[in-house]
Amino acid sequence: MPAEPCLDDLRRHAVARTLFPPTTLPGAIRRLGFVQADPIRAPARAQDLTLRHRVKDYRAGDLENRYTRLAVEEDCLVNYGFLPREHLALMHPREAARPWDAETRRKADEVLAFVRERGPVHPREVELHFAHGRMKNYWGGSSNASTHLLDGMHYRGLLRVKRRDSGTRVYEAVTHPPADDSPAGRAQRAAALIELVVRKYAPLPAASLTYLVRLLGYGAPHLSAQTQAALRMAREQFASCRVDGTTWYWPADENPRSRRHSPDEQLRLLAPFDPVVWDRRRFALLWGWTYKFEAYTPAPQRRLGYYALPMLWREQVIGWANVTAREGRLQPVFGYADGPAPKGAAFRAALDDELQRMTHFLAAR
Numbered sequence: 001m002p003a004e005p006c007l008d009d010l011r012r013h014a015v016a017r018t019l020f021p022p023t024t025l026p027g028a029i030r031r032l033g034f035v036q037a038d039p040i041r042a043p044a045r046a047q048d049l050t051l052r053h054r055v056k057d058y059r060a061g062d063l064e065n066r067y068t069r070l071a072v073e074e075d076c077l078v079n080y081g082f083l084p085r086e087h088l089a090l091m092h093p094r095e096a097a098r099p100w101d102a103e104t105r106r107k108a109d110e111v112l113a114f115v116r117e118r119g120p121v122h123p124r125e126v127e128l129h130f131a132h133g134r135m136k137n138y139w140g141g142s143s144n145a146s147t148h149l150l151d152g153m154h155y156r157g158l159l160r161v162k163r164r165d166s167g168t169r170v171y172e173a174v175t176h177p178p179a180d181d182s183p184a185g186r187a188q189r190a191a192a193l194i195e196l197v198v199r200k201y202a203p204l205p206a207a208s209l210t211y212l213v214r215l216l217g218y219g220a221p222h223l224s225a226q227t228q229a230a231l232r233m234a235r236e237q238f239a240s241c242r243v244d245g246t247t248w249y250w251p252a253d254e255n256p257r258s259r260r261h262s263p264d265e266q267l268r269l270l271a272p273f274d275p276v277v278w279d280r281r282r283f284a285l286l287w288g289w290t291y292k293f294e295a296y297t298p299a300p301q302r303r304l305g306y307y308a309l310p311m312l313w314r315e316q317v318i319g320w321a322n323v324t325a326r327e328g329r330l331q332p333v334f335g336y337a338d339g340p341a342p343k344g345a346a347f348r349a350a351l352d353d354e355l356q357r358m359t360h361f362l363a364a365r
Helices: 007-016 025-032 046-051 062-069 085-090 102-118 123-130 145-155 183-201 206-219 221-237 280-287 345-362
Strands: 072-076 080-084 134-136 142-144 159-165 168-173 239-243 246-250 267-269 309-313 316-326 329-336
Touching: 007 280, 025 046, 025 062, 025 080, 046 062, 062 072, 062 159, 072 085, 072 159, 072 206, 080 085, 085 183, 102 123, 102 145, 102 168, 123 145, 123 168, 142 145, 145 159, 145 168, 183 206, 183 221, 206 221, 206 246, 206 280, 267 345, 280 316, 316 345, 329 345
Parallel strands: none
Antiparallel strands: 072 080, 134 142, 159 168, 239 246, 267 309, 309 316, 316 329
């Protein structure tokens, strides 16, 4: 019987399996399966910061600029982001956990008829036509009611994002083909969703696998019972091991002990939602310190900074950087998890190379 992986094997596996050699933009999204989105630019959006490590000559904004020519959709999975179009059939037609009341349904029907007649629409056009007014939002403030309604229609699969104009979603009507709603069909889709998230985030501690399946209630709330049942079966089908009291899972066709997972010498500043660091529980187990995303933390309480980018060098996440860019020049501020910065020419050269890549990534085409 082959030896079971140790924590070092799992760490190298976690890094190597997702930081594959840079490829095309469609190829990278297909291989990742899902790219989490975030609107903050510090110094670029999270989706761009994630893709720059995996796409040849990627520049900030390429995904948005090329979106209409890609077989990619803005939609939900465990959170909001971009995913290959073929994955939509696993979740749509989506049934929201909270059904609309009759008045909201009436407004949605009117807007849908308007969009079908007009073609792609900006939220401003919908508001000018219907004057839905303002409403109280989740944070207690006031927001545009038309924008909120359009978001809900997109979530329910009545609309899709056609493109973005200066960052604002432009919608068009869409009809998703009917899904196989038999017990076997629902179970098959649930199992495929679990396979999708495990292939993106593996190797996973058992608690993180359970958490991810719970998050699938965002992308497929109508399949919650099926995903829970599929999870029980998946634990038997995925490869696993137990290290220091924690059970880990990964796809059965992968080998964490493979020599192919040896780290390279490149230093990478990662997005806060990059699959290498997304799972904070796994992060602490693999790298021995706590990383927090603090953009929404009051400034006096921040320890790492507003938008700290984890710093991966070789197979270790050794610290972080907060990066701003002014007039084409980067202004990075670094922090390290275990004392001062590493000494030696190898680290300084790797860091300089990464900052040059970041500068190129931020430059306009």
